[in-house]
Amino acid sequence: MDARQYAPATQRNREPILDILRQVLPPACSVLEISSGTGEHAVFFAPRLAPRLWLPSDPNPQALASIAAWRQECPAPNLYPPIALDARDAVWAVEQTPLPEVLRGLDVTQTPIRAIVNINMIHISPWSATLGLMAGADRLLPSGGVLYLYGPYRREGRHTAPSNAAFDQSLQMQNPEWGVRDLEAVMKAAEAAGLAFTRIWEMPANNLSVVFQKP
DSSP states (O other), X not given: OOOOOOOHHHHHHHHHHHHHHHHHSOSSOEEEEESOTTSHHHHHHHHHSTTSEEEEEESOXXXXXXXXXXXXXXXXXXXXXXXXXXXXXXXXXXXXXXXXXXXXXXXXXXXXXXXXXXXXXXXXXXXXXXXXXXXXXXXXXXXXXXXXXXXXXXXXXXXXXXXXXXXXXXXXXXXXXXXXXXXXXHHHHHHHTTOXXXXXXXXXXXXXXXXXXXX
16 A cells, blocks of 8 residues: 655645755755645755755654555655654754664764744644753754744734635644644744744745754
C-alpha cells in the first residue's frame, strides 16, 4: 500500500515559502523541519535548497510513514529519513548521544543544525507544542541560527480575514487545545526562549512567514 499522504495546501504554498527560505536560511547547514506532516514540503525543499541537509521529523507514526514514502518516491541525496520527534520533548532526538539510527550518517560537527523550519503546526497543536518548539530552538540553535514559522495568526487579538476566523472555529471544534494563535503571544514565547524577532512576510491565503534568530 502507498503510505503517501497529501495536503492540498502544500501545492499552493510551497513556492512562496521556498522564496523566503532561500533568503533566510544559512548556507551549507543542516535544516531541522519540526512537524513535517505529509512530507511533501521536505521532498520539494530539499533538492532546491542543496547543499543544505534537510532533516524531516514528526511525532505521528502515519506522518513518518508518509514522509518515508515520499522520500522513496522523490529521493534526494541531502534529504534524510524522518525522525520521530515531538516538539514538547525535553530532549529532541537530534540532541541525543548517540544519534538515532536514521541519523548515524549525519556529522553535526561538519554540517551543524543552524535552522529550524516549522510549517502549519502552531495552530494544529496544543500551546505546549509551541513552547516546546521555542525551548528546543533555544537549546539547539547556535548564534545566528534561524527559526522559520509559517501559518495563520491573529494580530492584535483580531483575525486577519473572515476565512481565518472560520478556520479557527473549525479547529477548536476538532480540539479545544487547537486554534489560530495571537502572533504577539508567539513572539513573546520566542523572546522568553532567547530568540530575537527579525521579520514578517505577508503570504498567500492570509498566512504569515515569521522569522526569529538566535543572538
